[in-house]
Amino acid sequence: MLAKAVCGGALVLAFAALSEALKPKRFAGILGAAPSVAIAGLVVGSLATGPLEQASAALESVTAEFRADNAWAATVLDGPRLLGVESLSPNGVTLRIQVRTMPTRQDDVARELRRRIQKALTARGIRLDGVQRVQVVQEASVARH
Numbered sequence: 001m002l003a004k005a006v007c008g009g010a011l012v013l014a015f016a017a018l019s020e021a022l023k024p025k026r027f028a029g030i031l032g033a034a035p036s037v038a039i040a041g042l043v044v045g046s047l048a049t050g051p052l053e054q055a056s057a058a059l060e061s062v063t064a065e066f067r068a069d070n071a072w073a074a075t076v077l078d079g080p081r082l083l084g085v086e087s088l089s090p091n092g093v094t095l096r097i098q099v100r101t102m103p104t105r106q107d108d109v110a111r112e113l114r115r116r117i118q119k120a121l122t123a124r125g126i127r128l129d130g131v132q133r134v135q136v137v138q139e140a141s142v143a144r145h
Contacts, residue, residue, distance in 0.1 A: 037077055040106035042113055043086060044128070045094035052093055056082060058120045059095060066113060075105045080113060 044059065063080040066072060080099035087094045101109045121128060 036103065038101050038103050038106040040099050040101060040110050042080070042097040042099070042110055042117075043094060044097065044117060045086070045092075052085070054124060055093070055095065055121065055126050058124050058126060059097065059117065062113070062116045062120045063097060066116065072109065072112070075102050075109060077101060080109075 044055075059082045063082055066080055067076070076099060078100040080097050083096045083098050085093055086096040097113065099106070099109055099113070118128075
């Protein structure tokens, strides 16, 4: 009986030491906890006019300005980043942008990005054809330190 109590106590001490060493908050989001990051994919589809380099430069400019905007700093965790050409068609080119946001804020970020993209492309004389859409590509469970 005494040996059983000593083994039980040793086991409790081992787990306590392990939890101190590993800092359980680093594992937030694992084992079904709420995601701490949402990833939104913004598809800018079909660029009907203007060279691809001009459209890419416009989108790079918009994403860089957005990253530097302090009003969105607490919401945007990473990006937005222009990932490149999503697809090619006879009607034009579709580009993809990805941004990591705080959970449930990906729609707000996507709306603001679409507004800024439309403004930048219009200013450069680049016309969009087709439907633009935003979709949540995945929700990631990533702990922030």
